[in-house]
Amino acid sequence: MVLGALELPNRIWMAPLTRCRAEDGHVPGPLMAEYYAQRASAGLIIAEATMAMEGHSAFWHEPGIHSQAQLEGWRLTTEAVHRAGGRIVLQIWHGGRACHPLLNGGRVPVAPSPIAISGDEVHTPEGKQPYVVPRELGDDEIPAIVEGFRLAARNAMAAGFDGVEVHGANGYLLDEFLRDGSNHRSGPYGGPIAHRARLLLEVLEAVAGEAPLMGLRLSPLNSYNAMADSDPIGLITWLARRLNDLPLAYLHLMRGDLLGRQQGDVLSPAREHYRGVLVSNMGYDASEAEAAIAAGGVDAVAFGTAFLANPDLPERFRRGAPLTPPIRPPSTAPGRRGTPTTPALRRPEGRAQVSVSQQNCRAATAMRASCTSGPRPLHRSTSRPRGLSPWRDSVWMSSTCGRVSQLAITNTLSERRCGLLRSSPSRWGLSSGSSSRLLKSAKAGSSLRTAISFWIWLNRACSTVPGCFLRSARSQSNRPRRNQRLSSRLLGSSW
Ligand SMILES: Cc1cc2nc3c(=O)[nH]c(=O)nc-3n(C[C@H](O)[C@H](O)[C@H](O)COP(=O)(O)O)c2cc1C
Numbered sequence: 001m002v003l004g005a006l007e008l009p010n011r012i013w014m015a016p017l018t019r020c021r022a023e024d025g026h027v028p029g030p031l032m033a034e035y036y037a038q039r040a041s042a043g044l045i046i047a048e049a050t051m052a053m054e055g056h057s058a059f060w061h062e063p064g065i066h067s068q069a070q071l072e073g074w075r076l077t078t079e080a081v082h083r084a085g086g087r088i089v090l091q092i093w094h095g096g097r098a099c100h101p102l103l104n105g106g107r108v109p110v111a112p113s114p115i116a117i118s119g120d121e122v123h124t125p126e127g128k129q130p131y132v133v134p135r136e137l138g139d140d141e142i143p144a145i146v147e148g149f150r151l152a153a154r155n156a157m158a159a160g161f162d163g164v165e166v167h168g169a170n171g172y173l174l175d176e177f178l179r180d181g182s183n184h185r186s187g188p189y190g191g192p193i194a195h196r197a198r199l200l201l202e203v204l205e206a207v208a209g210e211a212p213l214m215g216l217r218l219s220p221l222n223s224y225n226a227m228a229d230s231d232p233i234g235l236i237t238w239l240a241r242r243l244n245d246l247p248l249a250y251l252h253l254m255r256g257d258l259l260g261r262q263q264g265d266v267l268s269p270a271r272e273h274y275r276g277v278l279v280s281n282m283g284y285d286a287s288e289a290e291a292a293i294a295a296g297g298v299d300a301v302a303f304g305t306a307f308l309a310n311p312d313l314p315e316r317f318r319r320g321a322p323l324t325p326p327i328r329p330p331s332t333a334p335g336r337r338g339t340p341t342t343p344a345l346r347r348p349e350g351r352a353q354v355s356v357s358q359q360n361c362r363a364a365t366a367m368r369a370s371c372t373s374g375p376r377p378l379h380r381s382t383s384r385p386r387g388l389s390p391w392r393d394s395v396w397m398s399s400t401c402g403r404v405s406q407l408a409i410t411n412t413l414s415e416r417r418c419g420l421l422r423s424s425p426s427r428w429g430l431s432s433g434s435s436s437r438l439l440k441s442a443k444a445g446s447s448l449r450t451a452i453s454f455w456i457w458l459n460r461a462c463s464t465v466p467g468c469f470l471r472s473a474r475s476q477s478n479r480p481r482r483n484q485r486l487s488s489r490l491l492g493s494s495w
Contacts, residue, residue, distance in 0.1 A: 001043065001300065001492065003277060004213040004249045006087050006162055008300075010492035011293055012314045014042040015281050015304035016091040016165065016217070018049050018062055026051060026064035028073035033080040038311035040086025043300060043492070046165050046215070046252070047077065049093040049172070050156075053148030056110075057103040058095030058172070060123050065090060065152045071159045078160030089163040089215060090156040092149060092207070096173030097134035097182070098225055100124055109134040110141070112176050112183040112190065117226045139187055142199060145173070149203045153210035163213025166203060169254055171225025174200045178235065179220075181228030193238045201242070208247045215279075216243065219254035223261045236266045240273035250277040252302060258282070271297060286317040290490040301490070318491055 001008045023029045039045055051057060051064035064070045074090070081088045097111035102124035111134035121128040137145070153164045168174040176182040177199045183190050189198050200216075208214050218239065220232035229235055236253075243251060251274050255267050271278055280292065281302035289301035307313050309324040316323055 003044065004163065006044070006213065008043040008087065008492070009041075010043040010314050011300035011490050012043050012289070012317065013279060013300050013302040014039050014045045014307045014313075015302035016046045016048045016167070017304055017308060018059055020059050020061040022061045022063040023073070025067065025069055026057065026062060027067075027069045028063045028077055030076055032063070032073075033076040036077045036088060037080035037084045037086070039307055039313075040081050040084035041312055041314045042086065042307065043314075044162075045081060045086060045088040046217075046302065047088055047090045047161075049091050049167050050074075050152070052092045052094055052152035053145075055104050055107050056095045056099045056173075058098040058100070058122070060103065060125065065092065065155045065159065066148070071155045074156070074159035074161070082160070087162050089165050089213065090159075090161045091165040091167050091217065092152040092156065093167035094145065094148070094173035096171075096176045097131065098122065098172055099134075100129060101132060102126055102129060108132065110137045111135070111173065112137065112185050115182055115184065117171070119226055136185070139189060142189065142202070145199070146202045146206050150206035150210055153207040153214075157211055163215065163249060164207060164211045165215040165217055165252060166200075166207055167217055168200050169217045169219035170222055171227040174203065175219065175227065178218075178239075179227055179229035179232075181226075181230075193235060197239060197242065200239075201246070204246050204248070213249045214247065215250040215252055216248055217252040217254070220266050221257045221262045221264055222254055222259075224258045228262070232262065232264055232266060233269055237269040237273055240270045244273075244275050248276055250279050250299075252279045252281065254282050255280050256282045267297060286490065293489045314491060 001011055019032070019035070021029075021032050021035070036045060036047060049062065051062065051066060053066050054064070063074070065074060078088060095109070097109050097115070097117055099107075099109035100122045101108055103122075109132065114133050114136050116133045117131035121130055149166065156164045166174070168178065171182070177189060178196050180196065183196050185191070187195075189195055204214065204216065218236065219227075220229060220236045240251070251270060253267060253270050255265075257263070267278075267280055277299045279300045279302055280298040281304065284292070284301045284303065289303075292298045292301065303313060305326040306323060309326045310316055313323075315321075
């Protein structure tokens, strides 16, 4: 698929996902570069909502693109993604009424109308707080907002992005202007759709002058951030027609409501009236995405949460491999916790797999440091035990914290061979709790007792840790692979 000057290897895009992993000053660091590079096989990565201008933080530690330091920080990411063969655009954003004074040096947020977000709270350094009533933006302040987006687009291109996506969705400033539930103003920026869309269109025109590849994300149905509109279908129809006049590379539509409150079909009118590349998102699996593309309803599908726990999502779709379930709710707490997430699929298919959530990943992360050599059996016995059928399968452990298959009992107990993958026993001491003890005892003997206690430990881990699953290699390899019959549409012609 061709998008502007980019050739995309597949139609599996990565949706923007706020991770709150930026360093002080909203500066993206090496951790973010590592995270995005892991996902370079996406047809297109849309990097997370990024502050277009200073003073409108709506999360904690989200990145910005308005300072030189931020620009340099993002360069780490763009270079890493390009080195890994990927393509990446930046979602540029103004948080509007979702911002909070505690995140912005006391500054009161701005919005089209002084209406606070109700029914939710925002994370701040002082804990969760209710949203505040925003200050109504004056018409004379709008040019500064447009200029902020323009400069953000310029900075994004200077940082090495392949383009930008304007964030017009999810109840942030541009969306607040679009929808009449949050826009009660009169004058040039309020009232009929043509007025409510004026700010968005001005921003798009300004950004187009800076970014050769510009996308737009909309979510006319999404009620997240207490959003509503009296006529979402009318809104998307009007916008879809009007967007044909702009040099838009793609329209990225969230097809539903994250909170499930508002129903409707916004995709059909968008397809009918917008003549450019249409990308849909929300709740797709590979089969549905493939069917939607094959039927001509959309040109590509963006996957959100699936990419959090499956950095190599296109490869998993191609192989029909199981997806690691995402941690729920996905963490956006500051710091390294939970990022990068699950390792890429490296092992041969058909191996049993245990995923353990973030809580258990400290040990796994420590182990990863030693993962340099190949599998090494710790013990091999010539005598063959009897009646150990559960152990015919290999058992692998991986972690949603993102670090390789750290430990494994490889091969089979029926062959009396119990080993640790890439073991470096001295390092196991870094790991914690039962896994550490188990690993030590496994190293010492690989007895049946060891194997059984490991098995019990795995099962306990899986029963107590949300998002953890344990599969037998045998049953998995026999299972029909639903994703594997995908035609080449979703995966691209190279596959
Ligand atoms: C943790 C998290 C962070 C998100 N951050 C953003 C964001 O920065 N910008 C945005 O437009 N949408 C954001 N979204 C919405 C996702 O892009 C996507 O629309 C949503 O996850 C639904 O798609 P899915 O069903 O494929 O997960 C976020 C969602 C999650 C779960």
